[in-house]
Amino acid sequence: MSREAAFIAGLRQLASHPAARNLDDDCAVLEVGGETLILTHDMLVEGTHYLPGADMADVAWKLVATNLSDLAAKGAEPLGVLLGHMLGDNDAAFLAGLAEVLAHYNVPLLGGDTVSGTGPRAHGLTAIGRATYTPVPTRSGAQNGDGLWITGPVGDAMLGFEALRDGTSADHTAYSRPMALLAQGQALAPLVTAMMDVSDGLLLDAFRLAEASGVSIAIESEAVPVADVARRLDCLRWGDDYQLLFTLPPRCRLAISATRIGTVEARGFAPLFLDGEPLVNAEGLGFQHG
Amino acid sequence: MSREAAFIAGLRQLASHPAARNLDDDCAVLEVGGETLILTHDMLVEGTHYLPGADMADVAWKLVATNLSDLAAKGAEPLGVLLGHMLGDNDAAFLAGLAEVLAHYNVPLLGGDTVSGTGPRAHGLTAIGRATYTPVPTRSGAQNGDGLWITGPVGDAMLGFEALRDGTSADHTAYSRPMALLAQGQALAPLVTAMMDVSDGLLLDAFRLAEASGVSIAIESEAVPVADVARRLDCLRWGDDYQLLFTLPPRCRLAISATRIGTVEARGFAPLFLDGEPLVNAEGLGFQHG
Numbered sequence: 312m313s314r315e316a317a318f319i320a321g322l323r324q325l326a327s328h329p330a331a332r333n334l335d336d337d338c339a340v341l342e343v344g345g346e347t348l349i350l351t352h353d354m355l356v357e358g359t360h361y362l363p364g365a366d367m368a369d370v371a372w373k374l375v376a377t378n379l380s381d382l383a384a385k386g387a388e389p390l391g392v393l394l395g396h397m398l399g400d401n402d403a404a405f406l407a408g409l410a411e412v413l414a415h416y417n418v419p420l421l422g423g424d425t426v427s428g429t430g431p432r433a434h435g436l437t438a439i440g441r442a443t444y445t446p447v448p449t450r451s452g453a454q455n456g457d458g459l460w461i462t463g464p465v466g467d468a469m470l471g472f473e474a475l476r477d478g479t480s481a482d483h484t485a486y487s488r489p490m491a492l493l494a495q496g497q498a499l500a501p502l503v504t505a506m507m508d509v510s511d512g513l514l515l516d517a518f519r520l521a522e523a524s525g526v527s528i529a530i531e532s533e534a535v536p537v538a539d540v541a542r543r544l545d546c547l548r549w550g551d552d553y554q555l556l557f558t559l560p561p562r563c564r565l566a567i568s569a570t571r572i573g574t575v576e577a578r579g580f581a582p583l584f585l586d587g588e589p590l591v592n593a594e595g596l597g598f599q600h601g
Numbered sequence: 602m603s604r605e606a607a608f609i610a611g612l613r614q615l616a617s618h619p620a621a622r623n624l625d626d627d628c629a630v631l632e633v634g635g636e637t638l639i640l641t642h643d644m645l646v647e648g649t650h651y652l653p654g655a656d657m658a659d660v661a662w663k664l665v666a667t668n669l670s671d672l673a674a675k676g677a678e679p680l681g682v683l684l685g686h687m688l689g690d691n692d693a694a695f696l697a698g699l700a701e702v703l704a705h706y707n708v709p710l711l712g713g714d715t716v717s718g719t720g721p722r723a724h725g726l727t728a729i730g731r732a733t734y735t736p737v738p739t740r741s742g743a744q745n746g747d748g749l750w751i752t753g754p755v756g757d758a759m760l761g762f763e764a765l766r767d768g769t770s771a772d773h774t775a776y777s778r779p780m781a782l783l784a785q786g787q788a789l790a791p792l793v794t795a796m797m798d799v800s801d802g803l804l805l806d807a808f809r810l811a812e813a814s815g816v817s818i819a820i821e822s823e824a825v826p827v828a829d830v831a832r833r834l835d836c837l838r839w840g841d842d843y844q845l846l847f848t849l850p851p852r853c854r855l856a857i858s859a860t861r862i863g864t865v866e867a868r869g870f871a872p873l874f875l876d877g878e879p880l881v882n883a884e885g886l887g888f889q890h891g
Contacts, residue, residue: 318692319715322684325700326710339711341680343731346634350711352683352727356718390631393642394612395685395725402608410615420616421629421640425609428646430720435685437642437727441633 337381337507340447347442348390351381357431362475367401368408369487370434375412377510378438379491380553384508385447386500387440389416389493394423395435416491444500448557453505453524457558459573460565462495465513465554466538466546485538489553498567499557506557511550512597514583517573518590520556521582529584530573547585548597627671627797630737637732638680641671647721652765657691658698659777660724665702667800668728669781670843674798675737676790677730679706679783684713685725706781734790738847743795743814747848749863750855752785755803755844756828756836775828779843788857789847796847801840802887804873807863808880810846811872819874820863837875838887 341348355374357363375392382389394409413420421439453459471486473479492508499506505524509516513535521528530547537546558575559565581589583596590596631638645664647653665682672679684699703710711729743749761776763769782798789796795814799806803825811818820837827836848865849855871879873886880886 314692315688315715318688318696321693321696322686322699322710322713322715325696325703326712337712339681339683341711341729343638343680344634344636346636348633348638350681350683350727350729352685352712352725353714354685354687354716354723354725356687356716356723358719359717390633391629391640393629393640393727395642395644395723396612397644397646397723398605398608402604403611406608406611406615409612413615420612421631422616422627422642423612424643424725425605425612426644426646426723427649428721428723429648431718433644433646433685433687433716433718433723433725435642435644435714435723435725437640437683439631439640439729 338385347445347447349382349385349387349440349442349447350437351378352435352437353378354433354435356433366487367405368411371405371408372412372488374434374436375409376489376491377553378436379416379418379493380489380508380510382438382440383491383493383496384506384555385440385442386444386496387442388497389418389438389440391419391421391439393421393437396423396425397428397432397434398425399432416493443497448500448503448506450505450507450520450523453520453526453558453575454560455526455575455577457504457560457575458571459517459528459530459575460557460559460569460571461535462492462555462569464536464538465509465552466549468551469545469549470538486551489551491553492555495555495567499555502563503557503559506555509550509552509554509556512548513556514547514585514590515593515597516556518583518593518596525578527576527579527582527584528573529576532586534570534572536570550597628675637735637737639672639675639677639730639732639737640727641668642725642727643668644723644725646723656777657695658701661695661698662702662778664724664726665699666779666781667843668726669706669708669783670779670798670800672728672730673781673783673786674796674845675730675732676734676786677732678787679708679728679730681709681711681729683711683727686713686715687718687722687724688715689722706783733787738790738793738796740795740797740810740813743810743816743848743865744850745816745865745867747794747850747865748861749807749818749820749865750847750849750859750861751825752782752845752859754826754828755799755842756839758841759835759839760828776841779841781843782845785845785857789845792853792855793847793849796845799840799842799844799846802838803846804837804875804880805883805887806846808873808883808886815868817866817869817872817874818863819866822876824860824862826860840887
């Protein structure tokens, strides 16, 4: 086990409080005064999570939207955010992007901290939400016989990243300004057996959902809506699209638009099958957080 | 106005939601399901907030304790923390210090995020607490005629910092492992007219309390308990002691140990008077966050 893996395992052990479902599950669930609160904290680091020279308005948008996406996967309604911000270049653009994204989602900035630093910048955001439905959806409830569904296409963020990286004129909005599917998450929460947002790639996130639920998941690659059919497998491995991935009992009706892309089966040889091929190891399936 | 000041002013304007009392007031107050939640987020950056080569167990302790101190100043009982952690050297020591401080305060780790990064490290912590008394104490309630009080001496952290910096054998616990005065904060919350923790130096923090309350505060320097009487003024200017500073109506009885160090007066020529001398400008009074 690497030192980093040992550290994360140690954190997970510390987070053994019943309120702390799992450090990997992106969100903590806290019962307070008859309400169920959902809490999530993510960091963006220059050079790791965004390109040096990136538009800081986009960085602010992404910092907020990715945390709100964690709330969306829990069917939560956001109550506010706290910002931890390392001061630096183009903070006026950061502020403008922050104002835009908070107005778009009608979420208040509750407070936070600004610090000085040298070297690559780090930005942290904590989002607090209120569950609109309990029990709150987790990754671990998928049942044999459920269908596997996704709210929309994957791969748009990949194309957007490439457009930015290569300086082409193609649209990079899907990468720069991802959307948190809050309304969809709230509509789905009462129906799903398991739900998560696709942040690290469809294959890797489906693998994790299967592992957490103790099931196997069979995905039909042709059924997955993708941004570029000529690069279907790339689209399935790329992250950053923030679609909601969920499992649904058979014959359950949906009030929102979504696509069935696979089936939940009893746990077999591998957690994940792609067109019948077993995928045993998470390595290489998508983006692994470092 | 500097670019940094403009950014912070912009953040403050964004944080105009009634739940967001003030980015400077360290904490946000959020009413949820009949409970009053207190939320705070602070960052520690290597080179800015701790010396490179510092014991990472102490860094973890301080990260948690300083955020819990913000809760203490609100009379809140902690419900949990979320950690944003940039991975790096001596993470095993960080984890050990984190386990120690969470056990000491009996506070659960609810979740968080670990990220890779290069260059100086940044660590963020969000602490969530439940108000034990409402209205929650603020900085802005000090009244003409109140006494100004402090829970204990200032300057111990300064001596600890110097011991560490100079490599002497003197005790540096007060600097490395500050205490969050949670029990004192809860005992004081129903009694005080204003309260805050002394994180940036007694003079600077008293100046801020006076400004927020629209009063003048007169401090008698001889009355202030200090760690080193030969360096009384240094002790009054140094931060990091995390004592609670509060104002109390006359003839109010205290169930905890504290020292009266001054008087609240109607707003006069300056927000702060030290032994009768007016202090008009916050610059140079203590540690200003960058």
